[in-house]
Amino acid sequence: MADAPNASGTADPAHPAWPPTDESGPAASPTASPAPGTRTGARAAVPHAARHGGRPHAGRPTMKDVAARAGVGLKTVSRVVNGEAGVSSDTERRVREAITALGFRRNDSARVLRKGTTASIGLVVEDLADPFYSPLSRAVEEVARAHGALLINGSSAEDPERERELALALCARRVDGLVIVPASDDHRYLAPEIAAGVATVFLDRPPGRIEADMVLSDSFEGARSGVAHLIAHGHRRIGFIGDRPGIHTAKERLRGYRAAMAEAGLPVSESWVALGPTGSDRVRTDAARMLDGSGGAAPVTAVFSGNNRVTVTLVRVLAEPEWRGRPVALVGFDDFELADLLSPPVTVIAQDPADLGRSAAELLFRRLDGAEEPPRTLSRPTKLVARGSGEIPPPD
Amino acid sequence: MADAPNASGTADPAHPAWPPTDESGPAASPTASPAPGTRTGARAAVPHAARHGGRPHAGRPTMKDVAARAGVGLKTVSRVVNGEAGVSSDTERRVREAITALGFRRNDSARVLRKGTTASIGLVVEDLADPFYSPLSRAVEEVARAHGALLINGSSAEDPERERELALALCARRVDGLVIVPASDDHRYLAPEIAAGVATVFLDRPPGRIEADMVLSDSFEGARSGVAHLIAHGHRRIGFIGDRPGIHTAKERLRGYRAAMAEAGLPVSESWVALGPTGSDRVRTDAARMLDGSGGAAPVTAVFSGNNRVTVTLVRVLAEPEWRGRPVALVGFDDFELADLLSPPVTVIAQDPADLGRSAAELLFRRLDGAEEPPRTLSRPTKLVARGSGEIPPPD
């Protein structure tokens, strides 16, 4: 777990190690207290609170200051700021002047502490920069905005530990709800949070060892139909290159591949199947093995790709001189920008990331509005978009 | 301004209208108090605080509960949670057990209120889903993470009012710092915040009517060199299609275009220049006008595009049958994925969005760590990447 500074054997669910504590270094505590832990050092957590006399926002005017300046009571200022009724227009004017003069701005931390609600939701995805996740993020943001909430988000980088840190840090901030694209396969750590009222929706992949709402694309059916499409165009030896085997969508898509092959009565050589990281080196190696038959089995005539990162790499590999003379059919899971302008244009199984994000966020806010049904699963359909690369016939 | 619920003439800098107040409807207040404002309705701000008996996190255990259960004092729990020295290992064990048993998690709002620092920074960009801004966001996130801070971000959608709302909402949450890609050209509204100690860095575009740190790409020089590249390949009639004229980078790039043309002694017909929204209809119309000479001037033989959105649309337009037979040279500002696999591959002026984000965030944290120099401007270079589309010679 290697989590809390005091990692004394037991995990420390109360201290996610994210908002750094002040003991930012191996200094101090030569006592019996356990060592400050390896993490703190590795993180290079620089304490950046030292300016402005210790308290960064020190000297900011408070409602008290505004009240004094306007010559009214504290609560009156609060009423004005919150637009509550019961303030004469003259008083209101004086208060507003004081606010402007002092540059007052309400401190939402105090407000949250008092009210118990933050009007913010958290989102944890794999990588904010990935063209699949960024529109998804944006869609969640828009729904949040429509509900008057702010979005706090972070990237897990497919690291279960990092997902946990992030999610728990968000909970510590008391976000009202959480949308998570899981990197971990065990979410029991969230059980206390969910029990405490943090609405949680899992997106793109199901939660692990826990019951919760989820919104998924139909990966199995999408992959099955994509591979069936290749088969319908005459292919009998088809490769599958997907994401890491631990990832739910990768497994589902592989299952879809196998189902399509089985339905057509086609055998599958194990050297036609490759799961792993989406980095281009790995994909290139695996693709080369399938295409030149060096894996021991006959070379494939078509490839099904498990996600947009893999597809882009494959497009790149297939464009290399080595394969130029020999067109290989390709169908990829996930649509991507400019897929239609490549040569050949790439046939894809499209899912709509924005729609996924929107659906998840809307489900979340339904929960926040009080929907009490048991956890439900929403499955979003995929769509085959034939553009050319998937309709290339086998060479013979 | 249409801002606060009590929009009684004066703008209300203390109440950004974002975290919604409770008066979420035209109900109540039939009094002299001004109407609740158009905004609330238009926003469809649904109150989602009504579950769990009013307070969403009600019933969550606090340090007091943990202390009671462990049979220790409040402060001892705080010490354990924060890894402070001076707790016997036996006491610590009891406290940890209580924490786990109760599912306690520290409430960061209270912590923030007490400590004055939030360990979070805000980021406002144009559109989180844009392939230029998403890696930029991710880079800011990574730097924040390295400094132990969380990232709260939002999209302004190029709406100045929305930028203001977002930035002020972030300030109300007392983010330690702010990175802003401006949509507005007047940032005086931020002056009180900056004075109060919110470190602020402007990114990609300079702030308006205010002094502050900024990180910019060298748009002028990038555009100049791109257009010079086209000229060097024999073009004399070159079009420029850019973003909306209010946007700083659009103006700079246009200036670069004009400079390159002037340096080569080439005249510029005004119908060769088009600024506007990046939507494909507008771009298509303007491109068609330049290319077929219907604007009155002779048709252009090359086009320089002002950003990645425009470039992608242009690629699409130029791929249409109408222009297939007549190759048009193209150089675009901003690199984009798969640019090298199009036919022809697209020559671009590349900037590195991740580098921009990283630089801005690092500057921000230097400020937070106490750097007190006057505001500085960081200019990041661009790089011409010749791939083919920019080296197409003119037809004659």
Next chain:
DNA sequence: GCCACTTCTGACAACGTTGTCCAGTCCCGA
């Protein structure tokens, strides 16, 4: 056995806001 010292622990106030509740003030009609 006692004192000085160290180590550990807890009571209390403060952070800035909002909800409750009571005390004024004003206007009106009786």
Next chain:
DNA sequence: TCGGGACTGGACAACGTTGTCAGAAGTGGC
């Protein structure tokens, strides 16, 4: 002139945490 109601304003406690400080418990030396 007074009483009643409607409205306005303010004192106070509470939210959950951390910093201060003083007290309690344990330890070693004489």
